[in-house]
Amino acid sequence: MEYAVNHDTECKLQKSEYSFSDYFDIEELQKIQDLFSEATGVASIITEPDGTPITEPSGFCDLCNEIRRTEQGFIHCKNSDAIIGKTNEDGPILHRCYSGGLLDAGASIIVEGKHIANWLIGQVFDEDQPIEPLEAYAASIGLADEVFRRGLAKVKRMSKVQFESVSKFLFQNAQMISRYAKNNLELQRELNKRIQHEHEIEKLNLELEEKSREINKFFDISSDLFSITDIRGNFYRYNKAWKSLLGYTEEDLKEMRYQDYLHPDDLYEYYQVMKQIEESGKNIGFTPRFRHKDGSYRYLEWSCIKEGRYYYSADRDITQRMEAEAAAKETEQTLKESEERFRTIFEQYPIGIALVDTENHKINQANNKFIRIVGRGIDEINEMNWMEFTHPDDLEAEVELWDSFLGGAISSYNINKRYLRPDSGYVWANLTVSKVEADPTEGKKHILMLEDITRRKRAEEEILYYSYHDQLTGLFNRRYFEEEIQKLDKRENLPLSIIVGDVNGFKLFNDAFGHKQGDLLLKRIASIIRSECRPDDIVFRWSGDEFVILLPSTDLDETALLVDRIRENCSQVLINDVSIHISFGWDVKKDPNQSTQEVMTSAENQMYMNKVVESEGLRGSIIKTVINTLHEKSPREEKHSQRVSNISQSIGKALQLSEMELNKLKAVGLLHDIGKIGVEGSILDKAGALTQKEYDEIKKHPEIGFRILNSSEDMQELAEVTLCHHERWDGTGYPKGLRGEEIPILSRIVSIADSYDAMTSDRPYRRALSKEESINQIKKHAGSQFDARIAKIFVDAVVPELQ
Numbered sequence: 001m002e003y004a005v006n007h008d009t010e011c012k013l014q015k016s017e018y019s020f021s022d023y024f025d026i027e028e029l030q031k032i033q034d035l036f037s038e039a040t041g042v043a044s045i046i047t048e049p050d051g052t053p054i055t056e057p058s059g060f061c062d063l064c065n066e067i068r069r070t071e072q073g074f075i076h077c078k079n080s081d082a083i084i085g086k087t088n089e090d091g092p093i094l095h096r097c098y099s100g101g102l103l104d105a106g107a108s109i110i111v112e113g114k115h116i117a118n119w120l121i122g123q124v125f126d127e128d129q130p131i132e133p134l135e136a137y138a139a140s141i142g143l144a145d146e147v148f149r150r151g152l153a154k155v156k157r158m159s160k161v162q163f164e165s166v167s168k169f170l171f172q173n174a175q176m177i178s179r180y181a182k183n184n185l186e187l188q189r190e191l192n193k194r195i196q197h198e199h200e201i202e203k204l205n206l207e208l209e210e211k212s213r214e215i216n217k218f219f220d221i222s223s224d225l226f227s228i229t230d231i232r233g234n235f236y237r238y239n240k241a242w243k244s245l246l247g248y249t250e251e252d253l254k255e256m257r258y259q260d261y262l263h264p265d266d267l268y269e270y271y272q273v274m275k276q277i278e279e280s281g282k283n284i285g286f287t288p289r290f291r292h293k294d295g296s297y298r299y300l301e302w303s304c305i306k307e308g309r310y311y312y313s314a315d316r317d318i319t320q321r322m323e324a325e326a327a328a329k330e331t332e333q334t335l336k337e338s339e340e341r342f343r344t345i346f347e348q349y350p351i352g353i354a355l356v357d358t359e360n361h362k363i364n365q366a367n368n369k370f371i372r373i374v375g376r377g378i379d380e381i382n383e384m385n386w387m388e389f390t391h392p393d394d395l396e397a398e399v400e401l402w403d404s405f406l407g408g409a410i411s412s413y414n415i416n417k418r419y420l421r422p423d424s425g426y427v428w429a430n431l432t433v434s435k436v437e438a439d440p441t442e443g444k445k446h447i448l449m450l451e452d453i454t455r456r457k458r459a460e461e462e463i464l465y466y467s468y469h470d471q472l473t474g475l476f477n478r479r480y481f482e483e484e485i486q487k488l489d490k491r492e493n494l495p496l497s498i499i500v501g502d503v504n505g506f507k508l509f510n511d512a513f514g515h516k517q518g519d520l521l522l523k524r525i526a527s528i529i530r531s532e533c534r535p536d537d538i539v540f541r542w543s544g545d546e547f548v549i550l551l552p553s554t555d556l557d558e559t560a561l562l563v564d565r566i567r568e569n570c571s572q573v574l575i576n577d578v579s580i581h582i583s584f585g586w587d588v589k590k591d592p593n594q595s596t597q598e599v600m601t602s603a604e605n606q607m608y609m610n611k612v613v614e615s616e617g618l619r620g621s622i623i624k625t626v627i628n629t630l631h632e633k634s635p636r637e638e639k640h641s642q643r644v645s646n647i648s649q650s651i652g653k654a655l656q657l658s659e660m661e662l663n664k665l666k667a668v669g670l671l672h673d674i675g676k677i678g679v680e681g682s683i684l685d686k687a688g689a690l691t692q693k694e695y696d697e698i699k700k701h702p703e704i705g706f707r708i709l710n711s712s713e714d715m716q717e718l719a720e721v722t723l724c725h726h727e728r729w730d731g732t733g734y735p736k737g738l739r740g741e742e743i744p745i746l747s748r749i750v751s752i753a754d755s756y757d758a759m760t761s762d763r764p765y766r767r768a769l770s771k772e773e774s775i776n777q778i779k780k781h782a783g784s785q786f787d788a789r790i791a792k793i794f795v796d797a798v799v800p801e802l803q
Helices: 010-014 026-040 062-068 071-084 132-140 145-153 160-221 241-246 250-255 264-280 319-333 339-348 368-374 378-382 392-407 454-468 478-488 506-513 515-532 556-571 596-633 635-654 659-671 674-678 692-698 701-710 713-723 745-759 771-780 788-801
Strands: 043-047 093-096 103-111 114-126 156-158 225-229 235-238 284-286 289-291 297-307 310-317 352-357 363-366 412-420 426-436 445-452 496-503 538-541 546-551 582-589
Touching: 026 043, 026 114, 026 160, 062 071, 062 145, 071 093, 071 103, 071 114, 093 160, 103 160, 114 160, 132 145, 156 160, 225 241, 235 250, 241 250, 264 284, 264 297, 297 319, 297 454, 310 454, 319 426, 319 445, 352 368, 363 378, 368 426, 368 445, 392 412, 392 426, 426 454, 454 478, 478 538, 478 546, 496 515, 496 556, 496 596, 506 515, 506 701, 515 538, 515 546, 515 556, 546 556, 556 582, 582 596, 635 659, 635 745, 635 788, 659 713, 659 745, 674 701, 701 713, 713 745, 745 771, 745 788, 771 788
Parallel strands: 114 156
Antiparallel strands: 043 114, 093 103, 103 114, 225 235, 225 310, 284 297, 289 297, 297 310, 352 363, 352 445, 412 426, 426 445, 496 546, 496 582, 538 546
16 A cells, blocks of 8 residues: 655654645545445445544445434434544444444544544444344334334444454454554654755855865965965965955066066065065064056065975055054144044044053053954053963063063064953954154053954964865875875984874775765764874874874884774774775884984885775675665665575576676676665656656666775675666666677676566555566567577576576
């Protein structure tokens, strides 16, 4: 019996808020009820537990209809229906109707302990029952004798024993319906869980992609100049602001070096700063002038750090700010003449400005932008020392500058620093401190100018992070390895051990379970390796499925113990019922004169030798797991594969193939659909017609199966047979479009066995064909879909022997 489940919401499933119509096609059930009534002769109807009809009555007799039209008869019938409609899990309820004593029965339909419907039958006259009580009842309710006699003649007659058998059959049907409904409910719950998990994984992937796009977008759309250069000033990468801010074309930028854009008077300081960066590796900045293509110059605040062979520069146009500083000085000089004008400019200026008493550090004036940046009011700031809300990591650098400023060694300074905010966060700001030429009677003063650069700093940090880290696992990448190995290659780090690891069977795992599961496996491996390493050890993702570990001050025995711990922890982790196996190789550098590349190569060679020994058995294990997973996902596929294997062997025997070929047929029959592990279960078990997109997915399973089996040396001979079992004799099959003898004979045999079993078995989208119908289809397509010779031997010699 086909049935349908109402897919309203997951909430409805969890709360068990379901009704009979949520599970069944009422029109289809009406047909079954009508046929049941017609076959047995009894009246039949399905109702809600409260008696509300779900289906239309089937086979109701005229006599009962006439009785129900009377007031007393209707009451008696309803009371009788209530009795046979009571909840009962042990069997049908039989009862003589209060309306004259006709036999009625009812069976409860119960799902997960909830009574959802009744199947009621009856209006049967017991052959051993005297007619007089029925005549008397008809007369008592005012039914005309002629109407009574005419209706009684049409009432179904049978023995009570026969009616009890019909009732038991009814009860079995009701129980079967209850089981179908429960199974379908459980299936829907599982399906909804899977859909929810898939949506969550998809959401995480989209968030990761969006984060990466945001970083690249910020790099390109930022109004600041970002660039990566080498020591000679040759550009490795630059953003669009170089063209929009300075007016140069793409061709200009390719022909010029970084220093070519600087004002000639700033070149000496530029080379001095570059020398300091080279020696210290610290971020050092100054404010050079950059030449616009039209010949004018713009002030840019220049910051640079060195990582490896490259210099990462960030330049912000501060021409406006430099002009603001000049304007601020001019405003100070004319303050007494134009107080109101100054206040307007001061408050509305786009950067934070504050006027401070140098002696007592109290702020005399601050604009709103300044207060918003530091997150504190003037009164609160004046009660604190500026060091109290400066980030501890920035104190040393600014204290040194502040002391020079107070001592008169410098008249101003500029620094990027972090201000601690009252909410426990912090804000990055570019701070400029300058002396103010004021009236000596008013004491010394200086001006603070703040620009919020938090977004820029965070963007720089993210760009730097992803240039040295693998986005999937968070481990360091190969680029970082090339730089870090040079730093560690020193006498004080000896012995320096290198471990190289390669995940066994990773490509097979990806082919079988998909790239999402493959990514999950790599992340779990990265997590295990990290957890077993010491703080000074460095872990890298070397390539797709390879990892490298650098172990300073570690000998071979310690390295071997670490490898054992990683292997042990990996083997205890199951992903899709497959345990993680990694082949490792390692070596140690003891002599300062030994090349680290030699050690790396030795570790790789050892790893590859171990991989040859360890991989083959693992591939077979993964293939067995794939088969088990497929059969758990679709038990129907397991039974189908067993039958195809048996039928294929029978055809092989009829063709007098060798024992070796028969063994291959046995195996390939069991494995021919292993590629369906890569097809969604919803497609495999779909009850309706497949869409073109779904059919294209189904057609991929021979190739997926080929890749899975071909990965194991023991199963490579079966891989080609599996690949070709959907090829057709006329060349219109898939995936390769082979024709005739080009198709391996074992594939031609499996094709017939597969098709015959599919036709003679129930499928979600249709019922099984009869044996005769299936044979006719094999004959009809012999010479087009099937090898005609093998098809004839199958029909003549094999089919008669099949059960």
